[in-house]
Amino acid sequence: MSRCGWFARQVGWWTLLECLMLVGPPSLVHAQIKIEVPEPGGAGLPIAISPLKSLDSEGGGRRLGEEFADIIARDLDLSGLFKVIDRGAYIEGPAGLSLEEINFQNWSALGALALVKGGLSLDGDGVTVEVRLFDVAQRKQLGDGKRYRGERKDLRRMAHRFADQIMLFLTGEQGPFDSQIAFVSKRGGGRAKEIYVTDLTGLKVTQITKDRTLSLGPSWNPAADKLLYFSYKQGGPYPYLVDLLSGQESRLYPVVGYSGRWSPDGTMIAVSLEQQGNSDLFLLSPEGRLMRRLTEHSDIDVSPTWSLDSRGIAFCSSRSGSPQIYVMNVNSGSVRRLTFRGDYNTSPSWSPKGNLIAYTSRAGGFRIMTIDVDGGDPQEVTAGEDPSWSPDGRYLVFSHGGRLYIASKDGRSVKQLTGGRGDDTSPAWSARLK
Amino acid sequence: MRSARAWCWWLSSALLIVLTVSGCPKKPPPPGEAGFGGAGGVGTSGGMGESGFPPPGETTQKEIDLGPERGGPLQDIHFAYDSFELSSEARDILRANATWLQKNAQAKVEVEGHCDERGTVEYNLALGAKRARAARDYLVSLGVAPERLSTISYGEELPLCKESNESCWQQNRRAHFLVLNR
Numbered sequence: 001m002s003r004c005g006w007f008a009r010q011v012g013w014w015t016l017l018e019c020l021m022l023v024g025p026p027s028l029v030h031a032q033i034k035i036e037v038p039e040p041g042g043a044g045l046p047i048a049i050s051p052l053k054s055l056d057s058e059g060g061g062r063r064l065g066e067e068f069a070d071i072i073a074r075d076l077d078l079s080g081l082f083k084v085i086d087r088g089a090y091i092e093g094p095a096g097l098s099l100e101e102i103n104f105q106n107w108s109a110l111g112a113l114a115l116v117k118g119g120l121s122l123d124g125d126g127v128t129v130e131v132r133l134f135d136v137a138q139r140k141q142l143g144d145g146k147r148y149r150g151e152r153k154d155l156r157r158m159a160h161r162f163a164d165q166i167m168l169f170l171t172g173e174q175g176p177f178d179s180q181i182a183f184v185s186k187r188g189g190g191r192a193k194e195i196y197v198t199d200l201t202g203l204k205v206t207q208i209t210k211d212r213t214l215s216l217g218p219s220w221n222p223a224a225d226k227l228l229y230f231s232y233k234q235g236g237p238y239p240y241l242v243d244l245l246s247g248q249e250s251r252l253y254p255v256v257g258y259s260g261r262w263s264p265d266g267t268m269i270a271v272s273l274e275q276q277g278n279s280d281l282f283l284l285s286p287e288g289r290l291m292r293r294l295t296e297h298s299d300i301d302v303s304p305t306w307s308l309d310s311r312g313i314a315f316c317s318s319r320s321g322s323p324q325i326y327v328m329n330v331n332s333g334s335v336r337r338l339t340f341r342g343d344y345n346t347s348p349s350w351s352p353k354g355n356l357i358a359y360t361s362r363a364g365g366f367r368i369m370t371i372d373v374d375g376g377d378p379q380e381v382t383a384g385e386d387p388s389w390s391p392d393g394r395y396l397v398f399s400h401g402g403r404l405y406i407a408s409k410d411g412r413s414v415k416q417l418t419g420g421r422g423d424d425t426s427p428a429w430s431a432r433l434k
Numbered sequence: 435m436r437s438a439r440a441w442c443w444w445l446s447s448a449l450l451i452v453l454t455v456s457g458c459p460k461k462p463p464p465p466g467e468a469g470f471g472g473a474g475g476v477g478t479s480g481g482m483g484e485s486g487f488p489p490p491g492e493t494t495q496k497e498i499d500l501g502p503e504r505g506g507p508l509q510d511i512h513f514a515y516d517s518f519e520l521s522s523e524a525r526d527i528l529r530a531n532a533t534w535l536q537k538n539a540q541a542k543v544e545v546e547g548h549c550d551e552r553g554t555v556e557y558n559l560a561l562g563a564k565r566a567r568a569a570r571d572y573l574v575s576l577g578v579a580p581e582r583l584s585t586i587s588y589g590e591e592l593p594l595c596k597e598s599n600e601s602c603w604q605q606n607r608r609a610h611f612l613v614l615n616r
Contacts, residue, residue: 184555191592214591217556235586237559258559258587272560277567277585279560300560316557322516323557344516347554360554385554426555 037171040394041412044083045170048112048136049073051087052129053094055121064152065094065120068129068159072116074201075163075177078406079395080413081170085110094119097132099141107136114142114170116162125151129158133169143169156199157433164432176200176390180430181397182208182218182227183404186423193423195229197244202404202417208242217259217426221286222266224430230257239271241288252288259303260284263310264352270294270304270313281315283330294328295335305350305357307373314338314348314357314373325359327373338371341378345369347386352431353393356409360385368398370409381411388429397427507534508543508611511569512604516553518564520572528569531611532576545570546610547587548594550603555589562587569609 038045051069054061069087076082092106097119107115118131132145146165148158160178167175177200184193188207195208195218208227209215215231225244230237239252239260253271258279260271268291269284281294281301295301300318307313313328322343328335339345344362351357355373358381360366368381381387384400384407397406402423407414418424508531511524520528535541547566549558566585574580595602 193591214588216559216591256563256586258563258589259556272556274560274563274587277563277570279563300557300564302560303554303556344553346557362552366552366554 038081039412040080040408040410042081045081045113046083046085046111047076047114047116047166048085048090048107048110049076049087049116050090050092050118051094052131053097053117053119055119061120061122064122064127064155068118068120068131068155069116071156071159071201072163072166074203075160075175076166078177078200078415078417079167079175080408080415081167085112097130099134099139102134104134104136104139112136114166116166118145120155122152127152127155127158129155131162133166156201156204160200173392173394174432176392176395176429176432178433179391180220180224180433181388181404181417182220182428182430183399183418183424184216184218184426188212195227195242196424197227198418200417202419205418208244218428219259219261220428220430221262222264222431224433228252228260228262228269230260239284239288250288253282253284253290261305262286263306264308265310268310270306270315272302272304272315281313281328294330294333303347305348307350308352308354312350312373314350316346316348316359325357325371327357338373338375339378349387349389349396351389351393351409352391353389356393358387358389358396358409360387368396368407368411379410381409382407382414386426388427390429391432397429399425399427506611506613507538508613510608510610513565513607513609515550515603515607516561518547518561518568520568524569525572528572529576532573532578535573535578535582540615542582542584542614544612544614545573545583545585546612547585547589548592548606548608548610549590550606551590551593551598552603553590555591559587559589562589565607565609569611 049069049072052065054065073084076084089110092103096102097117102117113136115134115136116131118129120127120129127150129148130145133142135142146162150158157178163177164175180197180199182195182197185196186193188194192212193214193216195215196205197208198205211231211233213232215229216237218227218229220227227242227244229240231240236256238254239257240249241252242249255273257271257273260269262269266286269286271282271284272279273282278298279300279302280296281304283291283294285291297319301315303316304313311330313330315326316323317326323346324337325339325345325348326335327338342361342363346360348357348359356370357373358368358370361369365383366385368384368387369378370381371378381396384398384405387396387398389396395406395408397404397417403420404417404424404427405414406417509527511527545566547562549562566587570583570585573583593606595605
């Protein structure tokens with residue numbers, strides 16, 4: 001709290017309120033409910049997620065109510081913080097939405113400490129969902145209930161949003177599940193690689209490119225409605241931009257390139273572009289115009305990734321004789337080497353919540369590592385390649401053996417996101433959806 | 435090999451169909467954007483030169499003629515892991531390739547740089563570009579006109595051999611010479 005006090009003196013009372021909000025929920029929740037804040041990779045907080053009760057007689061409601069529960073269960077499993085109790089064991093049905101109506105003994109008998117219950121009503125194509133989280137032992141509601149309204153197709157996002165709320169109530173920080181992951185896959189068959197986007201179930205997959213060539217290296221804009229990628233469809237590979245809402249595609253700066261990332265403030269795109277066989281880093285405007293050259297070196301500079309304040313870039317360079325991670329101050333251009341262990345450290349990703357940089361390291365096999373941006377000992381997360389941070393900075397998505405996985409940043413929880421159908425690589429985790 | 439051929443056949447036919455149906459080549463880039471140092475080139479340390487960049491629209495022709503990956507009149511060269519250095523064996527092959535190019539003076543060649551699967555995609559694309567360039571530069575030093583040689587990197591995306599062992603990786607770490615016309 002002393003930090004909050006300092007901030008408050010500096011910039012006014014409203015900041016104090018914000019600090020209280022940030023600090024408040026975990027301790028409050030902790031005091032009230034005596035549920036231990038779960039840790040990744042632990043036994044997991046036992047939670048029951050009841051299918052939503054359909055508040056009218058229409059038949060489709062039941063299936064939607066189950067789908068809603070399935071998505072929350074999937075999200076909470078991916079978090080590594082929860083043990084979702086199997087629905088087949090539930091004694092009580094979907095009915096009973098209020099404290100008075102719920103028989104908490106039916107849930108404590110299953111070992112559940114937390115319980116999700118809710119209802120949905122259908123109105124033509126419209127859906128309204130009301131959903132609540134309960135502390136089973138204390139027989140109390142946790143936080144406010146939530147009401148979501150939208151079309152049927154929005155039901156999945158409503159579920160992801162409530163999963164994020166459950167994470168907020170029980171860990172003090174909103175979850176990362178109302179977001180999307182872009183990746184490259186050969187799941188369409190043949191040698192063609194296309195860009196796909198999935199929600200956090202890994203099951204609702206949308207194919208973005210249909211060029212039947214090699215499309216590589218997807219990267220999100222901060223609003224999570226556009227993707228930058230590199231494609232061989234006109235030779236190249238050249239950088240392209242696709243607007244996911246309109247489907248409209250444009251070509252960015254028409255020079256061969258291999259990787260690009262949007263700055264978090266949305267004003268710049270850092271790209272590695274090739275000339276005469278060598279790749280260097282450049283800044284493009286969001287419309288694809290060349291703004292500035294960042295590096296001019298006879299060795300490989302590739303895979304730029306931004307700090308949250310859009311002032312720093314970490315990248316991979318072979319300037320020391322082997323690929324290593326470097327950090328650059330964008331304004332001054334000063335560069336310092338960050339990794340010194342091993343002779344192959346590539347594909348950095350800068351955490352949106354602080355000072356950690358995740359990257360790929362070759363040590364026997366390929367491993368995901370994290371290192372503090374100020375230096376220090378690298379920490380191994382798990383086996384894999386090409387990490388990308390979750391918007392809350394607690395998780396990494398990465399590829400391993402042609403499948404995508406999600407790990408907690410300490411590697412204690414590792415969960416499979418996509419199945420074995422195709423060759424899924426190069427995941428990029430979006431910001432939270434608006 | 436079967437899959438590689440199928441891929442090439444498939445890509446060629448698809449492109450032919452696209453071109454036949456649309457009846458026109460892909461649009462060239464808008465004027466003023468064709469290279470570094472043009473519009474918006476506010477480089478801190480100077481712009482890049484403008485040479486070496488065919489306008490993207492021109493590459494369509496090359497894709498139609500995409501030949502088999504293995505074979506052709508010019509022999510592949512191979513590289514050590516994470517290296518784009520030319521071995522003495524690679525130099526011998528490049529000398530033979532240069533001799534062929536001198537005898538076939540109309541031929542234009544695209545030098546493809548490839549990597550094995552070990553490593554990350556973006557770094558391997560940059561490494562493949564280094565390999566293609568090293569091979570191309572050596573051919574130029576042997577007297578092949580630079581305008582007859584273009585380069586492209588495929589990184590680890592188009593392996594010849596799919597197994598995970600050294601002999602397979604060795605085959606994949608290569609520069610391949612695609613003859614675009616004769």
